[in-house]
């Protein structure tokens with residue numbers, strides 16, 4: 001998980017997840033108040049991780065039954081949500 005670049009305070013999963021869902025809103029370090037912006041590469045990676053599985057699922061949908069499709073979506077989306085904050089990287093604004 002990303003730490004504050006200045007004081008090494010680790011950001012929480014919740015903080016980073018919130019930042020991602022608010023269109024990559026910058027994170028303020030809770031300890032020293034330094035503003036961190038999402039790195040450009042992380043934005044691209046996050047977009048791929050969110051859109052990629054949906055694209056693949058959409059592609060296999062005609063071959064899978066409705067239920068197996070729904071179950072796949074229910075498995076993939078939480079996995080992406082869980083994983084995303086650990087791959088996001090921030091730099092000082």
Ligand SMILES: [Zn+2]
Pocket residue numbers: 004005006007008009029030031032033034
């Ligand atoms: Zn800090």
